[in-house]
Amino acid sequence: MNSYVLSAIILSALITFLLRAFPFLLFKEKELPKWLEKLEKHLPMTIMAVLIVYCLKDLKTQLTTLFIPYLLACLTVVFTYKWKKNTFLSIILSTLVYMIFIRL
Known part of the structure; x- marks a missing residue:
């Protein structure tokens, strides 16, 4: 697998994780x-x-x-x-x- 495809997969996974974690970080103890x-x-x-x-x-x-x-x-x-x-x-x-x- 070339580095472009691998970096696209990693970036997509990171963005997906951050979008799903954002509400929990925003409303952590509020x-x-x-x-x-x-x-x-x-x-x-x-x-x-x-x-x-x-x-x-x-x-x-x-x-x-x-x-x-x-x-x-x-x-x-x-x-x-x-x-x-x-x-x-x-x-x-x-x-x-x-x-x-x-x-x-």
């Missing part, structure tokens, strides 16, 4: 601002709503073969998030439900 606490509280549900709208944007109003899997996946997202308040779990379970039902 209380979070109120707007950031509010954002932390509402952002996961907002992201879920955007993902649902994005996934349903191509769904036609007529009953197609994909309507039931879409509906079941959306219901899985809603109920899982309301139940566990875990965005990752909601996304994984709804994707699993969708993939199972499009294969049936």
